[in-house]
Amino acid sequence: MIQAILVFNNHGKPRLVRFYQRFPEEIQQQIVRETFHLVLKRDDNICNFLEGGSLIGGSDYKLIYRHYATLYFVFCVDSSESELGILDLIQVFVETLDKCFENVCELDLIFHMDKVHYILQEVVMGGMVLETNMNEIVAQIEAQNRLEKSELLAWGL
């Protein structure tokens, strides 16, 4: 199970916070901060796995992260997930974002936070991996976007 998905920039500003386990808002922020400090300390050329975030779960949990330009993508998972599998999943997620936003950058995440969530919802649902096939994900997102457009037209917006 995936416990949380966090995206934040090089300064620790949250860009996407998705918990699959209930934490009060202030704890969520604390977790984001702690995770940011853990990840920031690490060189880019050392491994992408990290243990010992004290706030989420215990020893069964790991942080698996990837660093892209200005953004960190961090997944907090338990031992039922494969480390390399999750690394691959982060890549799928980022590539999907890239396709949907055409050259995704940090600003896209700020201005279309809801859309980013919708895309994530097609990849991970309730902490479980829903779909890993990028074409399938993009197809579903596009279908939903079309539906939205037609609805808005009918609404007269």
Next chain:
Amino acid sequence: QARGIQTHPPKPEHGAKYISQCIDEIKQELKQDNIAVKANAVCKLTYLQMLGYDISWAAFNIIEVMSASKFTFKRVGYLAASQSFHEGTDVIMLTTNQIRKDLSSPSQYDTGVALTGLSCFVTPDLARDLANDIMTLMSHTKPYIRKKAVLIMYKVFLKYPESLRPAFPRLKEKLEDPDPGVQSAAVNVICELARRNPKNYLSLAPLFFKLMTSSTNNWVLIKIIKLFGALTPLEPRLGKKLIEPLTNLIHRLSVAVLISLSSGMPNHSASIQVLTWLWPLSAVKYLGLLAMSKILKTHPKSVQSHKDLILQCLDDKDESIRLRALDLLYGMVSKKNLMEIVKKLMTHVDKAEGTTYRDELLTKIIDICSQSNYQYITNFEWYISILVELTRLEGTRHGHLIAAQMLDVAIRVKAIRKFAVSQMSALLDSAHLLASSTQRNGICEVLYAAAWICGEFSEHLQEPHHTLEAMLRPKVTTLPGHIQAVYVQNVVKLYANILQQKEQAGEAEGAQAVTQLMVDRLPQFVQSADLEVQERASCILQLVKHIQKLQAKDVPVAEEVSALFAGELNPVAPKAQKKVPVPEGLDLDAWINEPLSDSESEDERPRAVFHEEEQRRPKHRPSEADEEELARRREARKQEQANNPFYIKSSPSPQKRYQDTPGVEHIPVVQIDLSVPLKVPGLPMSDQYVKLEEERRHRQKLEKDKRRKKRKEKEKKGKRRHSSLPTESDEDIAPAQQVDIVTEEMPENALPSDEDDKDPNDPYRALDIDLDKPLADSEKLPIQKHRNAETSKSPEKDVPVVEKKSKKPKKKEKKHKEKERDKEKKKQKEKKVKLVPRKHKKEKEERTKGKKKSKKQPLGSEEAAGEPVQNGAPEEEPLPPESSYSLLAENSYVKMTCDIRGSLQEDSQVTVAIVLENRSSSILKGMELSVLDSLNARMARPQGSSVHDGVPVPFQLPPGVSNEAQYVFTIQSIVMAQKLKGTLSFIAKNDEGATHEKLDFRLHFSCSSYLTTTPCYSDAFAKLLESGDLSMSSVKVDGIRMSFQNLLAKICFHHHFSVVERVDSCASMYSRSIQGHHVCLLVKKGENSVSVDGKCSDSTLLSNLLEEMKATLAKC
């Protein structure tokens, strides 16, 4: 307006003022009718939530947006809900119907968005109500919906474990779904389930085996391999079968190998070679170490050969890798390499930057050394010196860990005590530990252990006087309170020891000097802010002053003083207390003494029971009576020990044996010479030990070789074949000193079970369900119908048909498992013996729901009447399900049932619990209860409200839901039954509009409801009857066929009595009213009749009670 839907995110950089302005704006927008504006506002809220602002206040608005008809808005609502809703959100149950509607929507995206949202905020209630809807979606035509429905089932199982068995066949079906996405989802769910309870899923192995060879989806493969990783330990044959397909996979993608390894496959040693080739890549290195730790559990030998490689990893700059390597080391130590590994770790401790890693190292060193009862330690002096070295770490959080180890080793390894004491006294003397005393849990914690060891084993001290002075330094008062407390206590032990030495040596002056030192220094502790320290210090100061007086008269005191601390402490296993089996016939829940109401006697009683005679004596006795004085102090010390948490832990105090004080010849007489320089504490000495140990081992080996040669010669002579190999194995290394690890004490015939290791709150335990059994009718998922909420909301009605003996059928909140078991029992009973009148489901429901029916109708009216007689086993006749809730009133909107209980705490008060159940399809709001008070009975109302105001019901009722409200009534006279009139008014709101409705009811306070079940012992009961101030009355009821056992149970249940004694068909019963009236009953069963004689301190109450009882009995 066209841009309305686009979010304009507020920027947190603008500060808190900007945010609060934003929230105000959002609040305005939420008030508008335009759904687009509302949705936009909710979207902004979601953004704020991400920035850490609580948006729970907008939960209702979110639900509004969720129920929008357009997908665009609905999606926004569900997103906000999935981010902010949780089990504690109270409006969440309002979403049930909306979600159900969306789930059955014709648009697959509406359904999809509802499923996604639900997966994030599903609660047990939602899971129960929607499980069936989701089940149907698992066979939806669109794969998009199917895969989501399959995936969400896992969440449903977690929240509502009963759904697992009914849903499992369909889940299994989905493993072979034509769509790869659905297949992958099903594999995903089953893997999560199997991870926790693998044994239930072994039967699926062939299916997964097929999938593994056919699937091309890497994700599915990874999951399946993980699953097999969990299954193979249970079924070893699987492992062999898997080798072939796995090697095929190796050729296809090399990465999968590593993943398979890290999932814990039992693999051949060749795979470790693969790992070492790929070393340079850091990610792979990490995974390699992870995999090795899994292999280590099954094949320790094959990993141990890579020890050097792993030690190298400790130098890696990546902390993750270092921690992994540390983990591995834990499993790799043996007697042979322990010292070497720990030495290496110690150098890392010195080098380590950052406290987290250093602390991790420290705990690992201790873990490694103490694992499986110090199995690998051959030289405890070495271990103690390692511990002492560790105390030099500044700023660690694990001081208490080191302290615990020191104590454990010193107590359990007798041979090491002398050495330990010398090290500890050095620690006490060193200043650096005192300096760090500001930090909680810091390194100063070891002083706790040091002080205790030096005190308890003071006979081993070289220079006790010096240690005593060290412990009495003024700086000690800066230590945390609990450490000071131990200091104070152990100072006395030391003092006792010194005193004895001095007296034996005939140095009366020396002894007096020590006493003077104590008298001088102890006051600093008496002033402590810590209560424990203060109390102990002042107590001891008085004792010492008294000793001083005696010394002045040249009375020898040492014997008596050291007698205070005679006796040996035995370590007790931490679980020992729990494992003491309950002796037969002991009921821990039964009252030992009947609880007494008047405060005076309560004060007196325990003292008489628990205290020794000494307490009654006048406190101040003339001080000449030394022996008695000391005896009293010993007693006091015993009490103090009992209060001292440390003593409780380590001594089975009641059985503590008092030994004779050690004889004169055992005590070394040491000249105290303060000018002699002390040992420099804390020098790294462990290295010396390593060398010494090596030498020792070498010598040992030589000796052994010699012996072996001799033996060989002998063998040659005897012409026997010898088989022993001349290699040095673990077993050959004999421990350095006669190590006697005292095993922790366990109670006799302790149960060896390890059940208590499991966490009863583990959510996954509920999912440990046998899936191969066929489904029973009772396990069907609840399908939406009216009143479905009731069956689970009021557990009283869930009571199984077969009730055991006189136990009251009033068990609240059963564990799922128990329920399951009960169901099984029910089934079996029904199948085996047709003793229980077989009823159709409908009937049973009727029975459980309309309780009053079965109460008012004579039981014999149904087919049940003849049955027990036919069976000829009236004793076994089961009691029908009982509920203490009786119907109050009902109409088409609402049904009210109530239960009246007396409260023990407050005189003359009863609690009325009213269960309100919504039977309509509209929401019931604004419910208010107004009751007309009588002179005798008044309702407790919130302050400030008048007698005519209604009291609001603290909840709303959505359709089909029931809930319980409790009200307190004050009753003045309880000798008469009485009725109160009342009205429930409420607003019923549905799609068409809202209407005001009313429901009248009559609350009936029977005399029985003023009684509270109070147990009573037969001797107390006899006394009560003998006392003669009870009035008497009796009734007789004819035509009773019910068994006596059930009859008594009925009286107990309906009239709150408890059985005092039962002899054949005669029983005495007792109960007490809330105002303290005693009620005694003698129930006798004749041929077809029952007579009840009652005695009570109030005759009116008794006659009313007997009337009520007569009515109950008449129904039997």
